Amino acid sequence: MNDLVQLMRPEMLLLAQVVFLLLFDLFAPDRARRHTDAVACALFLASIAVGFLPSTTGEAFGGMFTVTAMTQVVKNVLSIGLLLVFLQSRVWLSDERTSFKKAEFYILTLSTLLGMNLMISAGHFLLFYLGLELASLPLTTLVAYNKYSDESIEAGAKFVLIAAFSSGMMLFGISLFYGAAGADGLYFDVLSSRLAATPLQLLALVFFLSGVAFKISLVPFHLWTADVYQGAPTSVTAFLSVVSKGAAVFALMFLSFRLFAPLFEYWQYVVWALVVLTITIGNLFAMRQDNMKRFLAFSSISQAGYILLGMIAGTPLAMSSVVYYLLVYLVSNLGIFAVVSILENNSGKVHISDYRGLYRTNPYLSVVLMLFLFSLGGIPPFAGFFSKFFVFMAAADQGFYVLDFIALINTVISLYYYLLVVKAMFIADSENPIPTLHTDSWSRLCLTLCLVGTLFFGVFSGIYAFLSSGAWGL
């Protein structure tokens, strides 16, 4: 029993927070409810701190739930991402149009995080599937949070349909695994010993992979991304593009390592094609966008391609570089979203063309945004360079030189469009730039944390060393 509490500590803490916030919102006096953000953030911060305490590894529920050192690291990474989202969403939530339902925002995001944790720790397809649903269905209502905005509702409708469709694909794949490996085969430890690359199992893998690919928005499963990212409230978009995508990547990573190892030879072909398509198409479409949120949607599609590039090698080195890549992507991308949402909340402007002359009026914001964009593009002193470097190295290590070369060309293309934003801010002139803004302290804290991460993760090699050290009891 004591062991179970240790193993499921992050999940139990999340559930406790959900229940507490629910009751708090119901019964607390109005005076206290005004501080819902502070209460939610403080509780969540405490639970993250507890997450860093040493804990046991092992499995519970007869192999249904597994905890390794790496799942713990990964869960902490996702929690930090969510905390950054909380910090930057405070202004938007305090608006009088949304403040009456802000507790729900915290409750729902925390429950989705719980779903992601279950998905990552799952040792059985049933739990994996339920975790995935828990990580996507409540998100639908958050995407449609501004319910009087047509765009938000449209995005919500698209998101729920895509979620249902991709779950259907995945369930079909799982049912084929059931057929090919028997009822016991739904447990991952049994299935991995029964995989032998028969056509039936490969078909199952393809369907299963397509279901997950929708969640990570890999090309050709990406068509929903831009519309949903644009329509959803900016903080929810940030959550979708970083935490939600990161969870799906981590889950796929553990599965590919733990479960699909016998099919790896075949899976590499599929992933090769997916990487090339995802990086290239994501980049080409990103160049054409003017809406910042659509731009970030395509940029995040192409980033997902780089993450997958790390996974193709399937070595422990590759796995640690994927986690490192995601960590760096998390701070850089959340930093960009923080700036975008500050600008949107204060001036209502989200287009790149609106950012012209931003440097004159808001020099700090523009410099910070530039640093994050450089990190995302992979310019040397920042963490983004190192994370890209490790991912490329992991692929080259296994002989994927052509793939590395294609990805490298795409990096140059991506620099072009990241610099377009920088050019708009620093060089282009505007008749009426966004006026000088006051940034609230919560967003400032979020920006500072992201900036420290972007600079620190690159220079301080201890992080990568930690990730690539003992943590590989996958």
Added chain:
Amino acid sequence: MDIASITASQVIFFILAAVILAGSVMTVVSRKLLHAAVYLLFVLLATAGIYFLLNYHFLAAVQISVYIGGILVLLVFSIYLTSQVGEKMDEPGIVKKTVTMLISMGGAVFCFWVLCTGQFPYADQIHLNEIDMHAIGQSLLGTERYQYLLPFEAISVLLLACIIGGILIATGNTKKED
């Protein structure tokens, strides 16, 4: 397969399968929403029939009460609330129709071929006798292997989150958002 060796349960299976197949195609092809819902009813009923055929009585009962009693009724309500009776959806263009048909038929034939040539070495492990309620209850609330307390709890959280989300969407504000 020898005609003489076909058993009654196989005949019933093929009839049910035909109903499911035809019903699913009609659900997707039908241009009237309400008709589609009725075709869906046949699909769900025939699926329950297959569960009965396999002696999965509990599952069949759940299928009927949840899907037909609950979800389908909700579906019909929402169709009545959101569209006019007899309203037809737009006919898609001929190119779209052909391409969609080619792709979906191709995919279906391919899957069918893989399934027909595939091997199911573990098929004999599956129980075909009736499972009593006691065992179902035990495995739903146990924590050992082949027992499913954790997924059961995950479903509860999922439902809670979805209910809160539903309220979030439905709730209004005295000050209208623009």
